Amino acid sequence: MxxxxxxxxxxxxxxxxxxxxxxxPTIEIVEFDLKDHLFMGMILKEKEFKESLSSIDFSVYTGKAVAVICSTEAIIPPWAYMLLMDKLSGYSVYTDIRSSEEILLxxxxxxxxxxxxxxxxxxxxxxxxxxxxxxxxxxxxxxxxxxxxxxxxxxxxxxxxxxxxx
Structure with a gap:
């Protein structure tokens, strides 16, 4: 046989x-574009910027990674990033000034x-x-x-x- x-x-x-x-990683990564909170998408005016951030429901970032970007050539002062991080803390689990792809990596x-x-x-x-x-x-x-x-x-x-x- x-x-x-x-x-x-x-x-x-x-x-x-x-x-x-x-x-x-399985975490959802979302982008936060600062351009949307600038005067004419290019100029950071402190009062308007703060008001714009105050109107956002940051709870939508709960448990997510946030990629902070500015899709225009605007000059963003460091205090603006600090203000944004203050708003995001307690919600996002990871935040950085990088693209979604870089954060994923x-x-x-x-x-x-x-x-x-x-x-x-x-x-x-x-x-x-x-x-x-x-x-x-x-x-x-x-x-x-x-x-x-x-x-x-x-x-x-x-x-x-x-x-x-x-």
Missing amino acids: NQNIFINKAEASGIIPFDLLDYK DLWKKELQNVEPEQYKDLKIVVKARSETSPALYLLITQLMKPFVKSLMYGEVGLPKVILKN
């Missing part, structure tokens, strides 16, 4: 997949910093290839894993690209 036994070589290799998407990096690379000591790890993942995350995960892993690879378990071997 002829038995065909198939062996999953990828599974037998002992390579463990590591997916950066598992660490992608910052938060994603913070999530990766929580990885305990010691759990991968002497293991073969392949970091999954993802087009929607920033190269900055691949830099960070390599830095975190290098001292611990037996080998670090990129791609898919069945056909990885070896990056380093310890």
